[in-house]
Amino acid sequence: MGAVYFSHTKDHFFSPEIGRFQMSSIQEQIQEVEDEIRKTQYNKATSHHIGRLKAKIARMRDEIEKKASAKGGGEGYSVRKSGDGTVTLVGFPSVGKSTLLNKVTGAKSEVGAYEFTTLTVVPGVLEHKGATIQFLDVPGLVKGASSGRGRGKEVISVIRNSDMVIFLLDVFQPKHYEVLMDELYQAGIRVDEVPPDVNIKRKDRGGIEINSTIDLDLDEETIKAVLDEYKIHNAHVLIRENITVDQLIDVVLGNRSYVCSLTVVNKVDLAYPQLIEECRKLYPKSIFISAHEGINIENLKDAIYDCLGFIRVYLKPQGQPADMEEPLIVMSGTNIGQICDRLHRDFRRKFRYAQIWGQSAKHPGQRVGLEHVMEDEDVLTIIIQK
Numbered sequence: 178m179g180a181v182y183f184s185h186t187k188d189h190f191f192s193p194e195i196g197r198f199q200m201s202s203i204q205e206q207i208q209e210v211e212d213e214i215r216k217t218q219y220n221k222a223t224s225h226h227i228g229r230l231k232a233k234i235a236r237m238r239d240e241i242e243k244k245a246s247a248k249g250g251g252e253g254y255s256v257r258k259s260g261d262g263t264v265t266l267v268g269f270p271s272v273g274k275s276t277l278l279n280k281v282t283g284a285k286s287e288v289g290a291y292e293f294t295t296l297t298v299v300p301g302v303l304e305h306k307g308a309t310i311q312f313l314d315v316p317g318l319v320k321g322a323s324s325g326r327g328r329g330k331e332v333i334s335v336i337r338n339s340d341m342v343i344f345l346l347d348v349f350q351p352k353h354y355e356v357l358m359d360e361l362y363q364a365g366i367r368v369d370e371v372p373p374d375v376n377i378k379r380k381d382r383g384g385i386e387i388n389s390t391i392d393l394d395l396d397e398e399t400i401k402a403v404l405d406e407y408k409i410h411n412a413h414v415l416i417r418e419n420i421t422v423d424q425l426i427d428v429v430l431g432n433r434s435y436v437c438s439l440t441v442v443n444k445v446d447l448a449y450p451q452l453i454e455e456c457r458k459l460y461p462k463s464i465f466i467s468a469h470e471g472i473n474i475e476n477l478k479d480a481i482y483d484c485l486g487f488i489r490v491y492l493k494p495q496g497q498p499a500d501m502e503e504p505l506i507v508m509s510g511t512n513i514g515q516i517c518d519r520l521h522r523d524f525r526r527k528f529r530y531a532q533i534w535g536q537s538a539k540h541p542g543q544r545v546g547l548e549h550v551m552e553d554e555d556v557l558t559i560i561i562q563k
Contacts, residue, residue: 203237210234225399228422232406235426238363258338260302260309261506262485265336267315267361268345269353273443275299277345277468278314281478298335305478308487308506313339333364337434340508341485342368344440346463348448351456354440365427366434373424374417377404382411389416400425437484439464441477446470488553490516493534499556507551514547517559527561 282301535555
């Protein structure tokens with residue numbers, strides 16, 4: 178038998194060959210594997226071992242999430258997405274989320290100078306540059322939220338279904354940002370990332386076949402070790418970008434949520450200029466506001482619109498001129514099928530074809546199908562069955 182790795186906890190051990198822990202709970206197992214990763218020096222010889230350990234941690238966390246969902250674990254927050262995009266305000270308790278929501282949207286979210294004022298999700302609507310943006314104020318996140326502390330599971334479920342998060346920081350406690358990012362990462366939310374360009378197609382036999390279009394830092398042994406952890410023994414793997422082992426695990430799990438973000442520092446009206454400058458050095462791309470005094474709110478609205486990546490699509494009824502006055506506002510990457518869903522519940526079912534004029538068309542009036550992705554200022558005609 179190969180090497181056995183001992184932890185600091187008495188009588189607990191992990192063997193790569195045996196692949197099991199003698200421990201009382203999944204959380205303890207996760208801690209044990211994390212300790213093992215910390216004490217293992219990273220090099221080419223140990224990379225596949227560390228990759229397997231990371232995959233094991235991700236699998237166990239996924240098990241915890243599934244068990245928590247099966248048990249229910251309390252009353253969840255049910256919020257139906259609406260508008261052209263959904264933004265969730267994320268921050269520690271009492272950083273000013275409710276005040277900002279009220280200032281931006283006119284919603285009635287309770288405001289108080291004490292923690293956990295917001296106990297449910299409070300929605301609001303921002304109308305800006307022709308876009309209707311849904312704003313959600315959720316209870317403040319705290320350290321340990323990804324494990325359920327402070328209604329964390331319910332709050333994170335709302336964030337997972339958002340298109341964008343605003344990290345709202347208190348100018349007096351700016352380092353909360355790292356905690357918030359870590360909690361979202363542990364919960365499977367990838368901030369300002371895109372899904373890795375990797376395709377894993379399972380097959381009945383033939384083992385693991387790996388192909389890539391570029392040079393990879395990951396070696397074949399590490400990739401196979403990660404797949405083996407998830408009992409994938411026969412598959413064709415196509416990799417089109419240089420990924421990390423963590424990104425490979427994300428692809429295998431297939432349940433990650435990808436959102437864009439803005440970092441906003443609040444309460445600048447109360448801070449000395451020197452403190453504000455220190456915060457600017459920490460977060461040079463952040464927006465500094467006072468939700469209470471309304472300072473810099475219009476710039477924030479513009480930044481939200483830009484971050485969501487909206488595009489304009491002009492609708493052209495068949496045989497008639499296009500309506501160039503009131504475009505349909507959709508998010509970048511939207512395809513014709515999604516536009517059909519938005520216009521009318523029967524449009525996708527009755528769809529015959531569409532015609533496109535603009536940047537995404539190979540030629541004016543090109544016929545396309547439901548999967549065609551729109552670009553900014555395209556003109557669109559949808560032809561349906563009568």
